[in-house]
Every structure is written in C-alpha cells, then in structure tokens.
Amino acid sequence: MQASMSRKGNCYDNAPIESFWGTLKTELVYSRRFATREQARQAITEYIELFSNRQRIQARLDYLSPAAYTARYFSEKIAA
Structure with a gap:
C-alpha cells in the first residue's frame, strides 16, 4: 500500500x-472477519453503494445523502 500524499503546499x-476510509474501517472492517477477499470486497462495495452513498446523511451536504444531494443539484441545474 502506498502512503497517501497531498499536493505540494496543500496538506x-x-x-x-x-x-471516509477511517469511517469505513470503524463501521465495517474492524467489526467483522471475512473468510475471503471476495467477501470483504462485496461487503465494502455494499457499504459504499447502498449505505454511504444512498442513506448516510452528511452535514457538509445540507444533511442529505450524497445521492440525494447529487439529484438535487442536477434537478436545480436543469430547472435553471
């Protein structure tokens, strides 16, 4: 695994x-044991696609889920 690096001058x-990775590990990875890499991949994909993107509300997105925020953005853009 490669270390995470930011752009020069922007920490x-x-x-x-x-x-996000910290939250995913805390809520999913550390609380389960996976028998195979495929099980881990499937659980992480479901967490991201079904929970994090569609259900989990975020304060920085006006207390909407990422999917709802994106839908609102595009509906406002089309209406304008």
Missing part, C-alpha cells in the same frame, strides 16, 4: 477521503 486535499 488538506486528502482529508475527506482519509476521513
């Missing part, structure tokens, strides 16, 4: 994804 550009 914060990786902060959102680093936060």
Whole structure:
C-alpha cells in the first residue's frame, strides 16, 4: 500500500477521503472477519453503494445523502 500524499503546499486535499476510509474501517472492517477477499470486497462495495452513498446523511451536504444531494443539484441545474 502506498502512503497517501497531498499536493505540494496543500496538506488538506486528502482529508475527506482519509476521513471516509477511517469511517469505513470503524463501521465495517474492524467489526467483522471475512473468510475471503471476495467477501470483504462485496461487503465494502455494499457499504459504499447502498449505505454511504444512498442513506448516510452528511452535514457538509445540507444533511442529505450524497445521492440525494447529487439529484438535487442536477434537478436545480436543469430547472435553471
């Protein structure tokens, strides 16, 4: 695994994804044991696609899920 690096002079550009990986590990990976890599891959994919993107609300997105925020953005863009 390669170390996470930010752009020169910007120590914060990786902060959102680093936060996401920390949350994923805390909520999913550390609480389960996977028999195979395939089971781990499937569980992580489901976590991201079904829970994190569609259900989990986020304060920085006006307390909407990423999917709802994206839908709102495009509906406002089309209406304009």
